Amino acid sequence: MIQTIEASPDEIYDIELEHSLLEANARLARENRALLDAHGITAIDVMGAIGSGKTTLIGRLISRLKDRLGVAVFNGDATTSCDTDLIAEQNVPVVQIATVNGCHLDANLIGKALRKIDLNGLKLIFIENIGNLICPAEFPLGSKARVVVVSVTEGQYMVRKHPHMFLGAHLVVINKVDLAEAMNVSVAQLAHDVHTLKPDIKVIPASCKDGTGLDEIATELVAI
Amino acid sequence: MRLRQSWWQSSPQMHELSIASSIVESVLEFAVKNEIKKVLEVKLLIGELMAVEWEQLRFCYAAITRETAMEDSSLEIEQVEATVSCPYCSFRGRPKYWEDALSCGPIATLQCPECGKAAEPEQGKECVIKTIKYVI
Numbered sequence: 001m002i003q004t005i006e007a008s009p010d011e012i013y014d015i016e017l018e019h020s021l022l023e024a025n026a027r028l029a030r031e032n033r034a035l036l037d038a039h040g041i042t043a044i045d046v047m048g049a050i051g052s053g054k055t056t057l058i059g060r061l062i063s064r065l066k067d068r069l070g071v072a073v074f075n076g077d078a079t080t081s082c083d084t085d086l087i088a089e090q091n092v093p094v095v096q097i098a099t100v101n102g103c104h105l106d107a108n109l110i111g112k113a114l115r116k117i118d119l120n121g122l123k124l125i126f127i128e129n130i131g132n133l134i135c136p137a138e139f140p141l142g143s144k145a146r147v148v149v150v151s152v153t154e155g156q157y158m159v160r161k162h163p164h165m166f167l168g169a170h171l172v173v174i175n176k177v178d179l180a181e182a183m184n185v186s187v188a189q190l191a192h193d194v195h196t197l198k199p200d201i202k203v204i205p206a207s208c209k210d211g212t213g214l215d216e217i218a219t220e221l222v223a224i
Numbered sequence: 225m226r227l228r229q230s231w232w233q234s235s236p237q238m239h240e241l242s243i244a245s246s247i248v249e250s251v252l253e254f255a256v257k258n259e260i261k262k263v264l265e266v267k268l269l270i271g272e273l274m275a276v277e278w279e280q281l282r283f284c285y286a287a288i289t290r291e292t293a294m295e296d297s298s299l300e301i302e303q304v305e306a307t308v309s310c311p312y313c314s315f316r317g318r319p320k321y322w323e324d325a326l327s328c329g330p331i332a333t334l335q336c337p338e339c340g341k342a343a344e345p346e347q348g349k350e351c352v353i354k355t356i357k358y359v360i
Contacts, residue, residue: 167334198334
């Protein structure tokens with residue numbers, strides 16, 4: 001006997017049926033957010049390709065912010081702890097989240113990391129996502145804002161190649177602009193591409209080498 | 225984990241595996257509760273704005289349903305068209321597409337087709353099991 005059950009359109013999002021496939025993660029993300037809000041903490045999800053300069057950027061921002069407010073870092077990395085070690089040198093709480101074969105952080109992993117550190121006194125948590133511009137887009141973590149880091153060394157078409165990531169971002173950092181000329185990449189064109197996808201988003205050109213844009217990014221993040 | 229190395233090489237989009245796992249978990253839970261012997265078909269609704277690669281999702285689905293009540297079931301995918309709404313000019317409807325973005329097809333943007341300011345996604349972020357067909 002063949003039977004078909006069909007959810008009527010108004011039932012499709014019914015959580016009781018658990019038919020929404022990303023709902024489990026979304027629920028955990030809301031729990032993380034509630035925990036963070038209760039402690040007055042803003043979490044920032046930092047995304048970008050491998051080698052786009054996420055760790056270095058976070059490191060530079062911590063140097064600027066740690067004397068003013070409590071900062072911690074969660075480092076997502078498939079296998080290594082070298083990024084975590086680099087951040088730990090700055091004497092701020094840091095949790096390494098090894099995803100081993102996973103290509104994105106999810107809300108469950110962030111929930112675990114939140115229970116690893118003392119949240120009292122913290123104001124800002126940087127969550128460095130896995131170096132991947134596709135997967136993390138669909139997995140909210142509970143952060144208040146998402147920063148996408150794209151560097152000129154990734155070429156002129158990085159934004160066009162990964163539109164989904166930018167549609168969900170709150171701030172875009174175009175990194176390594178000191179190398180733009182050598183790479184023959186137009187920073188203005190990259191920024192234009194971002195605004196074609198999402199007109200109201202803030203785009204900040206930056207260089208961790210000469211310090212371009214870093215104060216502006218720090219100001220922007222503290223204001224979120 | 226024989227494919228460990230090739231996972232790395234071939235799959236920047238492994239979230240399809242996460243989504244496939246989520247489908248299988250939900251459906252098998254339903255199957256156990258309702259004493260279903262065999263699942264024949266699962267129909268999904270996937271929003272146009274979701275970065276989900278259908279062929280990879282099918283591949284993952286086929287791989288992880290083996291030796292379960294879902295083995296050999298078909299996975300039907302229906303796309304939900306994106307719609308946006310504009311808080312500036314009150315436009316509601318299909319998004320503006322970026323035609324010359326060098327991609328295989330036009331890319332949906334969050335630029336209002338009417339006034340060019342920032343629109344909000346309204347529909348197109350779905351990732352839902354719509355129906356399952358099964359045998360008792």
